[in-house]
């Protein structure tokens with residue numbers, strides 16, 4: 374039976390199964406067919422690159438010392454995963470990079486969201502800090518690295534500070550515009566219903582700014598992940614960036630490739646975690 | 661049906677008639693210097709259904725914001741039960757042009773937000789019965805995005821009614837709905853009003869809607885906003901769709917159209 378109107382779906386609401394409604398709506402094509410077509414399109418680019426790579430390397434178009442074959446790369450990966458590289462295991466290199474990114478991003482989120490909410494809420498605070506932040510924002514964080522090393526030494530602190538500052542600047546911006554984007558009538562509703570300042574914040578400002586906050590977190594994460602690798606290339610004793618840098622110095626081309634691919638894969642995984650959280654938090658957008 | 665000249669209306673106000681809401685020589689100039697309404701005087705009587713009719717930009721929303729306490733007059737006074745309006749409050753519930761529901765809350769949570777935050781007791785039963793009254797009990801757990809425009813506006817009405825307001829302030833609430841849904845909403849609003857006799861101040865630019873709903877219609881003219889005419893609509897109640905074909909309705913409508921046309 375084709376369901377055509379919302380009024381025919383009370384049972385789904387009563388049991389709180391919002392998801393079901395979408396699943397039960399009539400679809401033109403079969404659901405499976407459409408999903409398959411979408412998955413094909415999604416991975417088409419990756420498949421093309423892999424195919425070209427195979428053709429160039431197995432076909433000896435490019436020399437093996439410049440472009441390793443997928444098989445050679447896989448063998449190297451297995452040995453890297455079991456023996457590590459220059460005394461550091463692969464897991465440790467990955468963990469170091471991920472941990473430092475998360476730590477920096479964590480600070481960036483805490484301060485960025487607080488400041489962004491305050492700036493969105495109060496014109497005065499926005500005026501006080503807005504100019505400063507938009508001056509620093511476009512400067513690539515890597516430009517601060519020498520200063521960070523000079524003031525904070527090498528080790529955890531300068532990296533986490535740089536990441537925090539970078540993600541902070543973007544999260545502040547999108548949180549603030551999230552607050553400003555809240556429909557004005559909703560604030561009038563709050564006044565009309567007699568909500569106090571805390572309640573207005575809790576029930577209107579914070580949830581209303583969440584789409585903006587999540588956009589900021591996603592951007593912040595992407596920037597942080599790129600930044601940690603860049604910093605590790607220059608000033609670090611471990612991490613994926615360090616591994617690539619060392620491998621480069623020793624002409625271990627395969628390890629450089631593995632490092633690059635891992636950075637990409639981990640970036641995608643981290644991003645999909647954020648997207649997953651975003652979907653949960655913003656289910657009410659009905660997308 | 662009688663056309664009361666606005667002068668006479670003004671005199672009535674000056675004698676200090678005890679209306680539920682009274683505008684006394686209200687002028688509102690916005691920060692940018694624009695005078696939205698000028699020397700506006702009228703009274704909304706207790707239990708009255710008052711419609712304000714006027715074209716876009718003539719200051720209708722401004723009037724409502726003054727009555728609701730979102731804005732304050734530059735000169736003159738807005739009185740609620742004789743006291744100057746000092747700010748918004750649930751005794752004067754506002755229903756907006758857009759439903760202005762919180763999209764992140766279920767219908768039920770939207771509806772109970774006010775009484776819950778004001779720590780009022782026993783809002784749950786009231787919420788259930790009001791949702792029942794507007795035919796939305798089955799949608800208590802739905803989110804706004806899952807509702808049609810008419811359903812959203814019904815939720816907004818319940819959210820306003822749950823505070824048991826003395827005045828309902830409505831800003832073109834049905835303006836965005838299709839004709840059929842709008843008629844349904846109008847009939848529903850009339851039955852809600854007839855049961856409670858809440859005072860209603862209702863803004864619209866639709867002549868049919870104003871005459872169908874109101875006890876009295878104020879016709880505003882723009883630049884700056886003023887009351888040009890106050891028209892008593894003494895059509896019988898309860899009213900339903902058949903009223904639109906009634907000769908008295910048609911005569912009244914012609915009269916209003918003539919007034920509106922003159923002012924263009």
Ligand SMILES: Nc1ncnc2c1ncn2[C@@H]1O[C@H](COP(=O)(O)OP(=O)(O)OP(=O)(O)O)[C@@H](O)[C@H]1O
Pocket residue numbers: 690691692694695696714715716717718719720721722723865
């Ligand atoms: N905050 C504001 N600052 C400056 N001018 C304003 C402001 N709000 C409204 N106005 C102006 O005041 C006039 C009246 O506005 P208002 O919103 O009250 O009109 P309206 O009758 O409700 O119109 P509509 O039918 O289109 O909703 C308009 O010309 C508008 O440009």
Ligand SMILES: [Mg+2]
Pocket residue numbers: 720721722831
């Ligand atoms: Mg308006």
